[in-house]
Amino acid sequence: MERKTFIKTCGMACMGGMLLGPLLEGCSSTKMIPGTIAGSDLVLPTTAFLTRSGKYRAYVVVGNEQLRFPICLYRFSDDNYSAVLMRCTHQGAELQVFGDRLQCPAHGSEFDDHGVVKTGPAISNLRTFPVTIQNNQINISLK
Numbered sequence: 477m478e479r480k481t482f483i484k485t486c487g488m489a490c491m492g493g494m495l496l497g498p499l500l501e502g503c504s505s506t507k508m509i510p511g512t513i514a515g516s517d518l519v520l521p522t523t524a525f526l527t528r529s530g531k532y533r534a535y536v537v538v539g540n541e542q543l544r545f546p547i548c549l550y551r552f553s554d555d556n557y558s559a560v561l562m563r564c565t566h567q568g569a570e571l572q573v574f575g576d577r578l579q580c581p582a583h584g585s586e587f588d589d590h591g592v593v594k595t596g597p598a599i600s601n602l603r604t605f606p607v608t609i610q611n612n613q614i615n616i617s618l619k
């Protein structure tokens with residue numbers, strides 16, 4: 477391969493990578509965050525929502541080995557979050573998150589981003605947790 481052709485090919489590949497990165501980031505799968513237990517809170521940094529391009533994700537899934545089910549944490553603004561336990565209220569299956577919806581793979585129940593039932597067979601809303609922000613930390617109260 478000629479030097480000029482090689483440089484041109486490498487340049488095109490780099491440009492493609494630079495353009496695809498942000499596009500793929502936008503449709504990337506759910507971000508899993510390991511939270512830290514501090515007293516009765518599950519704690520994570522506010523930066524957990526930041527993408528590499530500096531934008532905020534709409535939600536992250538927070539887990540800890542002491543929790544049987546993860547918590548889906550939605551971010552609506554700097555000080556407005558919603559934390560919902562990803563355990564279906566029908567028969568206890570672990571939910572899957574798809575944007576602003578949580579769906580149950582067992583029998584199809586659906587919940588919104590505040591844990592409210594939208595589609596049965598579940599009839600009860602999801603367990604939710606109070607969320608506070610302090611010193612760039614998100615505290616999910618597990619009490």
Ligand code: FES
Binds near residue numbers: 585596
């Ligand atoms: S366990 Fe979720 S709908 Fe049945």
